[in-house]
Amino acid sequence: MNPTTFRPVNTKVHGTPVLRINAASRYYRDGDAEIRALDEINLTVHAGEFVAVMGPSGSGKSTLLSLAGALDTPTRGEVVLAGANISALNATGRAAVRRRHAGFVFQDYNLVPALTAAENIALPLELDGMSVRQARRAARAALIDVDAVELTDRFPDQMSGGQRQRVAIARALVGERSLLLADEPTGALDTNTGETIMRVLRARIDAGAAGILVTHDARHAAWADRTVFLRDGRVTDETGTAAAPDDLLLRGTAR
Amino acid sequence: MTNNVMTPEPPAPSHPGEIASNSPESNLGGKSPRTSLTGRWRFALRYSAAQIRRAKGRTTLIVVMVMLPVLAGTFLALILAGAEPTWQITLDTRLGATATAQVQSAAIGPLMQAPDGEYIGNHEVDETTLAQSFAATSTTITEYEQNMLKTLPTGSKLHREVPLRQLASSESGSATIAVVQTDLSDPVLADKFRLSAGVAPIGPEQIALSPKTAQDLDVWLGDTITLSDTDAQVARGDGRGTSSTAANYPTVTGILAPVAGTRASFAAEAVLPADTVIPADELFSRWHEAAAQGDVTMMSYDLTAPTWLISGQPVSATDVAALNSNGVIAVSRAVDPSMATPEARGAFEWREQNKRAENAWLALVLLIGLLQATLMAGPAFAVGAKRSERDLKIMATQGADRAALTTATLGHGVTLGVIGSVAGIVLGFGAVLAMWQLQPRLIVSLQPPLLQLVLILLAGVAIATVAAWLPARGAAKHYSSGVDEPFNRDKYAIGRLPWFGLTMAAVAAVGAIVAAGISSRNLLLVSIVALEVGLIMATGLLLQLFAAASKSLPLSWRYAARDAVRHRSRTVPATAAIIASVAGLTGALIYNSSDAQFRSENFVPSLASQVLAISAYEEAGPLTSTDIDAIATAVRELAPDASDPVPVAVTTIGDDTIMEWWQIPPDNEYVETVTYSSQQHYPYWDWALDGVVAAGAIVDDGKVAELLALPNPEDIRSVLAQGRAAVPATFARGDGTAQFQIWERPRIESEDFSDDGGADTDVEYTLPATGVEGQWPDRTNVIIPPSLAAEHGLETQIRSVLIDLNGPLPSASKLNLLATSVELEGASAEQRQSGVVIMTGGEVPNDDYANQFGWIVVLIAVLLTLAATGIVTVLAVTESRRDMSIMSAVGAAPRTRKLIATTQATFTAVSGLLLGLVGGAVLGVVLVAMERARGTDWPVVVPWLNLAVIVVVVPVVAAGLAALLTRARMPQVQRAE
DSSP, rough: TTTTTTOOOOOOOOSSEEEEEEEEEEEEEEEEEEEEEEEEEOOOOOOOOOOEOOTTTTHHHHHOOOOOOHSSOOSEEEEETTTGGGGSSSSSHHHHHHHEEEEEEEETOOTTTTOOHHHHHHHHHHHHHOOOHHHHHHHHHHHTTOOGGGGOOOGGSSHHHHHHHHHHHHHHSSSSOOOEEETTTTTOHHHHHHHHHHHHHHHHHHHTTTEEEOOHHHHHHHTTTEEEEETTTTEEEEEESSOOOOHHHHHHHHH | OOOOOOOOOOOOOOTTTOTTTGGGGGGGTTTOOOOHHHHHHHHHHHHHHHHHHHHHHHHHHHHHHHHHHHHHHHHHHHHHHHHHOOHHHHHHHTTTOOOOOEEEESSSOOOEEEETTEEEETTOOOOOHHSSSSHHOOSHHHHHHHHHHHHHHHTTTTEEEEEEEEEOOOOOOEEEEEEEEEESSSHHHHHSSSSSEOOOOSSSTEEEHHHHHHHHHTOOOOOOOOEEETTTTTGSSSOOOOSSSBBBBEEEEEOOOOOBBBSEEEESEEEETTTTSHHHHHHHHHHHHHHHHOOGGGGGGGGOEHHHESSSOOOOHHHHHHHHHHEEEETTTTOGGGOOOOOHHTHHHHHHHHHHHHHHHHHHHHHHHHHHHHHHHHHHHHHHHHHHHHHHHHHHHOOOOHHHHHHHHHHHHHHHHHHHHHHHHHHHHHHHHHHHHHHHGHHHHHHHHHHHHHHHHHHHHHHHHHHHHHHHHHHGGGGTTOOSSSOOOOOOOHHHHHHHHHHHHHHHHHHHHHHHHHHHHHHHHHHHHHHHHHHHHHHHHHHHHHEEEEETTTTTHHHHHHHHHHHHHHHHHHHHHHHHHHHHHHHHHHHHHHHHHHHTOOOOOSSSSTEEEEOOOOGGOOOHHHHHHHHHHHHHOOOOOOOOEEEEEEEEEOOEHHHHEEEEETTEEEEEOOOOOOEEEEEEEEESSSSOOOOEEEEETTTTTTTOOOOHHHHHHOOOOOTTTEEGGGGGGSSSEEEEEEEEEOOOOOOOSSSOOOOOOEEEEEEEEEEEEOOTTTTTTOEOOHHHHHHOOOEEEEEEEEEEEESOOOOOOHHHHHHHHHHSSSSSSSHHHHEEEEEEEOOOOOOOHHHHHHHHHHHHHHHHHHHHHHHHHHHHHHHHHHHHHHHHHTTTOHHHHHHHHHHHHHHEEEHHHHHHHHHHHHHHHHHHHHHHHHHTTOOOOHHHHHHHHHHHHHHHHHHHHHHSSOOOOOOOOOOOO
16 A cells, blocks of 8 residues: 555444543643643543544643553543543552553654663563563554554664554554554654554554543544544534545645 | 664765865865864863752762762871971980980990981890990990990980889879989970979979870879889779889979970979989989890889980980990981981881881872772763763764763763862861860871872872763763764673673682782782772673673663663672672672681690680799689689699799790790780791790690690690609600700899800700690790709799689780789788789680671672662662653652652662672682682681671662662653743
8 A cells, every 4th residue: 555645434333431531620830820731621532442632732632641541630520441430540540551551652662772672662561560471462462453563672772763652552552552642643753654553553443442542643633543633721613534645635734 | 783873974085185175174275174172172061060069969979979088088188297296306305405315324345326317136146246335335324424425426415204104193093104213304305304383393303294194194284193113003993003103292393384386295294303313323223124135124113224314415316326326326416317327227127118008008099099989980970971961962062072072071081080189188178177176186297298188189089080981981982973863873782891891800810819829919909900800890790791791681780780780880880899899899808708717727726715814924933822812812802713722843044044035846836834814826936926934844744735725735744753754646756755955044133244144054854754645835845844944953933823813814904903912921012013913815806807808898898889780870860860751651659650660760770789799709708718728728718697798788778778769759751842
């Protein structure tokens, strides 16, 4: 397939909800001023569903991702991930939720340089108490899923950007993890590699995971089942089904 | 792995000499101009200032690392320079402001002196020369002075000083002080003994005291003190007691001023008017009598040699030589230490050798200290260079060349080196000044050794500069790499340096073994230094091996090992510092314990356990039955269960003899039968620490055998019962005899040497003797039965008694009190000196020194290792912030950060300790082998407890501190915008 062409629209019926965000707000204090990073957000993501989040800088995309991935807790409202209300969990509990249910893919890969590809992927499993051997087996399977098994024993320094991102995707969904949170995953990659990575992401979602993609790029958002638009911490628009890039650009800039 | 960088290399020229079309040189007329030197350094210093502002913690760490050794070096240099008086202060102390020289009677015959007055006697001189010296022929002090003036330049004038020691007492305390009787109305003498308060003691019953003496006695101007002889009083403990001479009761009229440039050096502790305690002519007579007998040390403790100041013409080196030939030493303003004669330099070469040896060891310690400081400062620079990576890359894009990038990092090192060094020197000065105020006697004068201080300053700058050198070289690589991070760089590849280091360490180890074999100390020192440097260079290899072997280890260990290798510039220097220090200290520990064990195993008791040997000084004569009763009574007050004293009879020194040695041919081994030692013997030194209290052979029927810890007492008694002498088996000859040679030196009775007492005599005795197997105490080599002694006309005296306490030995202080509480009736008060001599020697010595040394070494090892581990861990934790945030994102619990910091600390400590201990074990064994090569039978003793403390305490404390001080909160992932 030509990497610059767009995928066919996914019309399948999605599964059970993996993430539910109900009227969640996140406020920060900056001296006397209160900054509303997110304000009364509602969002539900089901298994097999890929949701893109678009919006200008400072609109709250990353904060939303942090709440969705249990890196942060809402000031108000609730975030339920894999059945667990993260507001009710302490830092250790939230870390356990991240290990077992949510995986991040970042623009700058965020692989631990001191660990090989397989060890990076096995990281959440090992942290969760799995034996080194079992975790390594699972990591190898995850690498096969992203078509990068040859990277098993390479260190991040020894990989290209696209290879690193494949490893990051494999790590995000290793084991029983069901929610993939991608924050500008193609931002540091060239167009062709970016398209390849989006294809890999889509394939993993189609295999049953739920995913949220934060992006500025309408072409990448077009890989999602639906797109949510944020501005000043609020949802300003939402496409019901997958939209074409031009349509997304129009909607994103119209508001 | 290929080193693929983002910025492509310029294409290679197609012809030799051609410049590639896109190289900078193509537009620069073929030249390759470097960035300007001043511009580079100007920028480097400005950039350094910015880094100091930006990274205050790291800056402080480096400055402290540089400052501490510089502070210690400055402190030591000032203390060492100040501890010894300068030549000027020596002159001011001995001569005062006006005198040209100070002379002192030292011997009857010729002597050789160093310019500072230290002298050695010339025993080679023949009797005629001896008898012709003016010291020998002068019978009165006036005659002596007239003779001395003939030797001095014309116009010289003598100003008499009469020094002696006295016990000064007041209601508040007492002290033994050095007193000078002299005439302070004489301006030359008054210039030496200046006053800071009051008036000079010119009238009767007046005295001037030094402030310290006044303070000790708690007196001041107008108070009266008591002066008396020190005989038998100092040892009594309370400072009071009977005296053989009348006491004086002077009033304090003046307080002496310190010598110029000092705070606590005085020309004397007290000054009295001339002839107050002892007239000068009487002092001279006593000195002359003692000197005529060959040893002025036989004079009373109270009395010292007559001394004079000289005014008038300068006293030249020739004049000093003339005085020396007459037994007089002279310290002259005109003869400084550089003017010592070649003969004197040769005679006192040992002083220079000692100094050189001390300096060599000091230099070695300083070198290792500098190396340690450099290694410990290195990681902080490495982190700084890494943090500056982006800045440097940006500079590279703006035209900074390799030299400019190197200078940027190196300049920071120089800046911090200067700051740390200056701070260290200032604080070092401050510390010494404070000490000089609080403890003025520890430092004679503050004489900043400028050259040494400059060297210390440069060493401090060098620490930081050298520590910054490797990071600077790394930083310079950005010259060609551009802004973007290169990838595909294999950070786990092993370079050549570690292999070279490993080879060097191996060769050095072989060299050390060879050095031990051929007993070459120089080769050993070189090998030790090479071994340490080799181990330091091989450290990276060790870390890489650990990392390679970490695949199956838990995540935290794997991370710690890999992280250590990835950041070699940070971890290697600190680990190397641990290896170097632990190796050196482990070697020292093994040497120390082996030495202690060897001494313990070879300890031969000179007395049985719990036995006291109590003897009279030789001058006090033999012990009478009254004396023995007095001793028994005094001992029983201390130890009620003590047995009755067992007298020890020894062959007599005749009235006409002052020396008598028993020797056993053919090696003429000395027989000193009543040599008791209160301290351990050093078998390989062949002498005991305590001296002989009586010479001669023991004459006994065997009852002393057990008390003297002789081997096989029953055999000895059996031999003695047969009327034969018992000797060590090696001394018995095949014909059933043992031969003894008794060398007697006659006493010289006449003071004018008209009668020299006759020649020395050698008397040979061949006694029937039987050898007794076993380890005899050092130099207790014969027991003669009374019947055999009588048969050979050997007279005996009771010189000491042995008392079995039947209980543990009292403390040293109680034994000292016991020694001073016994008064012997047979000797005059003057002869009694300090009571009796009490010796012990049965117990295996408790080697406190070795123990203390061992634990001090452990403490140093622990502190150094913890410091290095702490530096690396703090830097690693700071640097791993991004990794931690990634781990947090993938689900690491908050405690993971603590766990990883703990593991990093443990990893650093353990990896350093492991190689350090191995290297130290090699070093220790080599050092012991070196001793064995010298003919001793040293065991190799590994001080397991000390090493275990290092091995257990360091990782546990390092891990504990890391866990305690690391925050449990995981950092959040920062989004790259």
